[in-house]
Amino acid sequence: MARTITDPAEAASELSRRFPHAHRAVFFGGAGVSTASGIPDFRSADGLYHQHFSHEPEEMLGHDFFMTHTAEFYDFYRERMIAPDARPNRAHEKLAELEAQGHLAAVVTQNIDGLHQMAGSKHVLELHGSVHRNICQECGATYSAAWVLAHEGVPHCDACGGLVKPDVVLYGEQLDEQVLLASVRAISEADLMVIGGTSLVVYPAAGLLGYFGGSELVVVNRDPTPADGRADLVCACDIAQAFDF
Numbered sequence: 001m002a003r004t005i006t007d008p009a010e011a012a013s014e015l016s017r018r019f020p021h022a023h024r025a026v027f028f029g030g031a032g033v034s035t036a037s038g039i040p041d042f043r044s045a046d047g048l049y050h051q052h053f054s055h056e057p058e059e060m061l062g063h064d065f066f067m068t069h070t071a072e073f074y075d076f077y078r079e080r081m082i083a084p085d086a087r088p089n090r091a092h093e094k095l096a097e098l099e100a101q102g103h104l105a106a107v108v109t110q111n112i113d114g115l116h117q118m119a120g121s122k123h124v125l126e127l128h129g130s131v132h133r134n135i136c137q138e139c140g141a142t143y144s145a146a147w148v149l150a151h152e153g154v155p156h157c158d159a160c161g162g163l164v165k166p167d168v169v170l171y172g173e174q175l176d177e178q179v180l181l182a183s184v185r186a187i188s189e190a191d192l193m194v195i196g197g198t199s200l201v202v203y204p205a206a207g208l209l210g211y212f213g214g215s216e217l218v219v220v221n222r223d224p225t226p227a228d229g230r231a232d233l234v235c236a237c238d239i240a241q242a243f244d245f
Contacts, residue, residue: 002219002231008241011220014233015194016245018218019103022192027095028208030110030198032221036089036240039113041197063172066165070154077166081112082131082145088119091196094243096120106186110198110205112168125183127175127205129168138162175204187211196220197239200227 005011019025031041053076059065061081066073088096096119098104106123107116114132116124134143136157143164148155155164169175187193191214198221200206209227219227220235220242228234235242 002228002234004228004234004236006236008235008237008244011235011237011242012245014235015218015220015242018192018194018216019098022103022190022216024105024190024214025098025103025192025194026106026108026186026190027104027194027196028108028187028198029091029196030200030202032197032199032239033091033109034086034089034111034113034115035197036091036238037083037086037113037115039083039086039115058171061170063170066170070163074148074154077131078149081166081168082149083113084145084149086113086115088115089240091240091243092116092119092121094245099123105190106183108183108186108208110202125179125186127169127179127183129166129176131166131168133167134164135167136160136162136164142167180204183208184211188213190214192216192218194218194220195225195227195231196242198225199223200225 035041053060060073060076092115095104095107095116099121106125107121108125108127109116110127112126112128112131114130131145134148139157139160139162141157141159156162157164187208188211190212193212193214200209217227217231218233219225219231220239222236222238
């Protein structure tokens, strides 16, 4: 049975000891990593899926909704999915430090906010894409999140007039094959895997845990996850505080 700790200081002590001893560590994270940066998660009591909108958030973040209600999609996307003032918290910063020190091989993230890169992480595998890339569906021109925010209504390409779509994986779309394969490779080669800030209920991303065959699995998440039973250590506490070492 996994050892469970709830004290953030104890969690930080445990994590600070494990990373330097690993030969190849991988961090797998979700929305909970960014809550301390002011970006709400999806499924907690205060999360996005418990708020009220004209349609269910799951529907508004779907491919079909983007195609049939494009203007309404963009209203929701600008207001709820882009957080221009968000900055990395201690978890993002520590992960970047660990990578720079040679103690972390990769970050595999379900987040689309780009905060890992802002903190300095170099090897970030974005399973669900990024709000910082918005691509013309006709000519492939790429636009920033700031460019999208500066436009009203449905944005169209400055070069050709084509529809611009966020490089974000919507419900009903496939994950990028290259990113998926790179994530499988990173996880399968890891001897330490730290899962943080994710409920592990979104597939196929959550299924990547099945590729881990290393010696040590750690979960850092306030709420229970399906991985707790096979973990060596469960840190049921705030992730930003757990990475404050």
